[in-house]
Amino acid sequence: MILLLIRQCITHKVFRVTPTNPHHLKWLKQLGRQKHYDFWKEPTALHRPADVMVHPSKVELMMTSLLDLKMNHYVTIDDVQRQIDDQGSAKTKSESDFEDYMNYGQMEDWLSYTVSICGSRCELINLGQSYEGRNIWIVKISTGGIKRGIWLDAGIHAREWLAHHTGLYIIDRFVHDYGVDPDVDFILEHYDVYILPVVNPDGYVYTWTDDRMWRKTRNPHNGYDTNPCTGADANRNYDFKWMLIGASNDSCDNTYAGPFAHSEPETALIRDYIFNGNWEAYFALHTYGQLWLLPWGYTADDPPTYDELMRVANIGASALTEVYGTRYTVGSSADILYESSGTSRDWAYGHPQAQIPYAFTLELRDKSNFVMPPDQILPTAIETWTGFKASIIAIINGPTK
Template sequence: MTDIQSVIDAERQAVTSLPTRRPDGRIETGTYHQWKDIEDYLQELLVVYPWLSITSIGQTARGRQLWVAKIEINSYCSKPTVWIDCGIHAREWIGPATCIYGLDYLTNGYGCDPYVTNFLNKYNVHIMPVHNPDGYCYSWRYDRLWRKNRNRNPNDTCYGVDLNRNYDDGHWGGGRGAGDPCSNNYPGPTGFSEVETQAVRDYTNELQSTRNLAAFFTIHSYAQQWLYAYGWSGESVPEEPEVSRVAQIGVNAIESVYNTRYRYGSFYNVAYPGFGLSIDWSYSRGVIYSYLLELRDKGEYGFLFPLTQIVPTGEETWAGLMAAVMAI
């Protein structure tokens, strides 16, 4: 981009000119939403759907709630559970928008859409729309391209930790940004130093022990990639044929919607070396089907993803997610 600020200004104008709700009162899935609107939407779902519940799994350094929406229909204890989080990196607005799209799609479709109904009858789905609320709010108010959380680093003037470098699977702390609090990839002073990653760690650990955690998904942008462990090594995981099989099914389902083509494979081999990734940690805890999705675009728009592509991205992403889960 030759003039990034002009693109940011145009995006802000487009977002502010659109309503946050559709005529029927449901959330508008074709735009980006501020944190308060997302919180309000979660509370609205709670009132309408008795089989949906909302829980806070902790608070950020700035006191914001870490909300998780739980869709559990009938015999929830005996059904496997799927975890999906979005927005771990603040500037990746299409992530939370895709989680919001999914919540709208699943809640509106249950009992009406046979595929959604069958899916939710077989799986519990726990969705965290925004893993990094402090950073997300900061990206709306001050710096559209902010990536990290907003915790003050000890003995340093720089703020923020890259939460997707803060998960400690035994290989935390390597790679770009290690030891530099001002880096966009700063992994923190220690593994799991941040309240956001601690909260997801503790919550998904409990899911694994009490709710049969079958799959762990984290939604990012951009690159059109479906990635799995490892990030820290080019070696293949022992279950690589199986996790690759499921990834291919997900990628094929995405492509079938709008012909958007994804690459799939290990994070290290398809993307680049990465340490402290949530999928590496989840995999190390025994969740074999741990995946990171890098959504649409290969650099034309980057993080400044146009509003016109939000709904198509949601449609194809959820087609991929559900096809992959049903293939497990």
């Protein structure tokens, strides 16, 4: 059986709340430090909605408090455990089956098989080991020659299962559509593609065995905190504007940035690999929100190449929408999501040893839920694949003269 939000839990609810005055915002931020409240979308600004999962024992108190505060709110998910149960359990999969979720062992088997049938165009690279000793796999797709790289990773936040599987699907398309889809051939004429579908394997395994809503790594950080909680938010752990804003120094918080930049072996391995490559674009897949995010997260100032980044992002988002009508909002992270620092996207674009010209975060379907049913895997993956291809082709073609 799949997991286990918390074994006894059957009535966790998710509230969407919108602070409209400073007292509201202060109250929500204090709530986030308490046990039994898990913010899926952090409270960051007035009139900007936040999502919080509330333990059954605190639901009545939450509703009473929100009414007393006269804070705008509604329940987006009435029973989180029911949605988890509806995701079904892991089962034997065919090599290109995206109709159900895979556990990490199945993903490793799938990657090994898929690379084996790809032949000389594909290479399965072991980036190194996670904190708990799991292999972190990259698939490199190349038609040979010396080319710049396109990087795509997913699964830095363990509970965002739809992102992991979209990364796998993009590998699948590069393998099976070469020689069939002219867009794939065109991209591989210009670039090598590197895809890391599970940045945080320890956390992902933990979402299957203990806590479906786990977000962080599984590094205990003993010796750095008098009362340590396990794990860090790997997407606050990068060495660019680390701990500046939108990150926590409390190891029990979901946005804990770690005791120092690249304290997590997973982000350190990515750093070292990126520094030794020659890159054109960086993509990070997350859920949820239906957002195509540019730098910066740490400031509302526009990045130096804002217009060009917007051009490429808008082309990608428009192509994505054409598939099923799913609409994405495009813009800088600090403008349309929230302020955050130490993120992989800002690091890829802004760190002097990386300086990747194009860097984006895609927040996939939907607008309110990490726990998406299996019938959402394929449509999400297909539309994301279409948008990803279009954005790369836009980079190749350059601005319209």
